[in-house]
Amino acid sequence: MFIIAMLYRSSRVRPQPEPGWPWRPSLGLLLVLLLPVQTPAGADQASDNCQRCHGMATLGYRDPLTRKIIDLHIDAAAFAASDHGEMACVDCHDRDYRSYPHSLTLADEHLDCVGCHRDDPEPRGSEFKRIDEEFLRSVHAQPAPADDRASKLPLDCHDCHNPHSFRAARPGDDIAAIVSNNNAVCLSCHLDIADPLSEPHAWLPNRDRHWQAVRCIDCHAPATDHRSHDVLAAEDGNRDCVNCHSRDATLLNQLYSYRSQTDLAEQGFVAKAVYNEAYIVGMSRSPTIDAIGLGVIALMLLGIAAHAYGRYRVYRKGGDDHA
Amino acid sequence: MHKLYLYSVWVRVWHWTNALLFLILIFTGLSMHFAGGALLLPFQTAVPVHNAAGIALTISWIAFIVGNLVSDNKRFYRIPLHGLIGAVVSQARWYMIGIFRREPHPFHPSADDKMNMLQKLTYLGVMLGLMPVLVISGWAFLFSVYLPETLFGLGSVWLVAMIHLAVAWMLVLFLITHLYMITTGDTPTSNIRSMLTGWHRETDASAPTASETQS
Numbered sequence: 001m002f003i004i005a006m007l008y009r010s011s012r013v014r015p016q017p018e019p020g021w022p023w024r025p026s027l028g029l030l031l032v033l034l035l036p037v038q039t040p041a042g043a044d045q046a047s048d049n050c051q052r053c054h055g056m057a058t059l060g061y062r063d064p065l066t067r068k069i070i071d072l073h074i075d076a077a078a079f080a081a082s083d084h085g086e087m088a089c090v091d092c093h094d095r096d097y098r099s100y101p102h103s104l105t106l107a108d109e110h111l112d113c114v115g116c117h118r119d120d121p122e123p124r125g126s127e128f129k130r131i132d133e134e135f136l137r138s139v140h141a142q143p144a145p146a147d148d149r150a151s152k153l154p155l156d157c158h159d160c161h162n163p164h165s166f167r168a169a170r171p172g173d174d175i176a177a178i179v180s181n182n183n184a185v186c187l188s189c190h191l192d193i194a195d196p197l198s199e200p201h202a203w204l205p206n207r208d209r210h211w212q213a214v215r216c217i218d219c220h221a222p223a224t225d226h227r228s229h230d231v232l233a234a235e236d237g238n239r240d241c242v243n244c245h246s247r248d249a250t251l252l253n254q255l256y257s258y259r260s261q262t263d264l265a266e267q268g269f270v271a272k273a274v275y276n277e278a279y280i281v282g283m284s285r286s287p288t289i290d291a292i293g294l295g296v297i298a299l300m301l302l303g304i305a306a307h308a309y310g311r312y313r314v315y316r317k318g319g320d321d322h323a
Numbered sequence: 324m325h326k327l328y329l330y331s332v333w334v335r336v337w338h339w340t341n342a343l344l345f346l347i348l349i350f351t352g353l354s355m356h357f358a359g360g361a362l363l364l365p366f367q368t369a370v371p372v373h374n375a376a377g378i379a380l381t382i383s384w385i386a387f388i389v390g391n392l393v394s395d396n397k398r399f400y401r402i403p404l405h406g407l408i409g410a411v412v413s414q415a416r417w418y419m420i421g422i423f424r425r426e427p428h429p430f431h432p433s434a435d436d437k438m439n440m441l442q443k444l445t446y447l448g449v450m451l452g453l454m455p456v457l458v459i460s461g462w463a464f465l466f467s468v469y470l471p472e473t474l475f476g477l478g479s480v481w482l483v484a485m486i487h488l489a490v491a492w493m494l495v496l497f498l499i500t501h502l503y504m505i506t507t508g509d510t511p512t513s514n515i516r517s518m519l520t521g522w523h524r525e526t527d528a529s530a531p532t533a534s535e536t537q538s
Contacts, residue, residue: 274374281358281366284484293492300496304503310423318425 078165138231182215410440460487
């Protein structure tokens with residue numbers, strides 16, 4: 001039943017994680033059904049058999065270690081619409097799940113995005129290897145602090161990317177929905193951030209507008225020419241406005257090009273030219289050019305005023321309007 | 324009264340269309356550039372208006388080029404190398420000194436030459452130099468997805484933005500200067516009247532004898 005893959009279409013197409021993936025893969029494997037038939041038609045049949053139980057919204061169990069309820073329901077509609085929707089359950093979950101209840105020894109399948117996708121045709125194979133390297137550097141891959149017993153660290157791919165509903169964002173998708181879905185993943189763990197009175201983002205001007213327009217990771221990962229999985233510690237997040245709004249163009253390029261690409265696919269060439277969400281407030285702001293422009297114009301206006309005054313004097317003196 | 328028909332209908336329609344687009348683009352551009360400022364349009368309104376006006380300006384620019392190529396209006400933009408510097412110096416001197424001494428205009432329009440050398444150089448610089456850069460950088464903004472990530476080691480979007488910004492400032496400067504310079508005709512309003520009616524009128528004593536010529 002587990003179909004593990006994290007899609008990352010390209011550096012310009014950002015993944016669209018699904019919110020609310022509440023269970024770790026190792027815990028989720030206990031009750032997964034499997035029929036051993038491997039042909040395509042048989043695989044469909046096997047998936048149907050899996051869904052006979054896992055299609056039930058109430059299917060779950062209590063984890064004996066954590067005492068938490070583990071949700072084992074797989075939403076058939078969400079799965080069909082996901083990037084893995086064409087796959088059969090057994091394509092990933094190929095252990096012997098014929099017996100019921102499934103054996104606890106089946107639980108740890110060690111499935112992860114990179115494990116499946118590292119051998120994808122290039123350039124995707126290399127992208128997943130890069131993602132793996134980035135993720136291992138990220139704060140999410142580090143062990144939990146010894147004094148933080150509630151921490152879920154270290155995370156793995158599926159803590160953010162639900163393989164049963166994950167659908168990578170595509171050009172043409174609504175940008176607001178992409179941003180909202182992305183940020184919902186972060187906020188599903190970082191509950192305190194959603195608090196309107198939360199401190200960490202109090203410095204951010206137009207905080208809510210930012211949250212509607214940009215993803216958390218746009219500031220909380222290094223600015224690169226692709227969407228990095230190297231999630232930074234909170235104190236290392238980008239706090240420099242000009243990184244997005246003007247000068248240092250890496251992040252600007254990333255945001256702008258993606259939005260431009262999305263608008264183009266969504267609206268077509270002509271409509272894109274008129275209606276687009278790509279322009280970022282202040283992206284053309286350059287204090288130097290603005291100062292030069294305004295300065296030259298001010299001098300010109302002064303010059304014009306002096307010139308016009310001189311002409312007026314001549315006109316008054318001469319009594320005609322030649323000057 | 325010396326009277327010449329110098330501005331044909333299409334030139335005047337193009338001119339005033341271009342002028343309107345300039346004003347719209349400057350106002351909406353400022354509203355985007357200094358978003359949230361007093362007396363400016365809301366950002367979300369300014370963006371589509373600016374884009375639509377930018378497309379119209381592109382069409383207007385192409386119309387100007389094609390119109391000149393297929394009509395004889397291009398004759399007004401010929402720049403003879405012989406005497407070029409003398410004409411520029413003479414015209415500049417008049418603007419800076421002669422106009423205050425009530426000296427006559429050094430240049431008098433004729434059926435084949437309606438603009439002084441400074442006007443020609445300025446308009447050619449604007450229409451063949453600045454405008455293409457402005458239009459191309461504007462379109463590059465919208466379709467930056469087709470640009471490389473970097474140009475000359477700089478982020479391409481930022482580079483495009485800075486070029487667009489710098490050229491836009493130059494054209495604002497041009498517009499201000501242009502608005503003032505048109506008052507230096509035979510009378511302060513004679514040039515703007517010419518662009519409205521098509522007829523250039525001149526009462527300068529040194530001008531050719533009164534005649535009516537339609538070009």
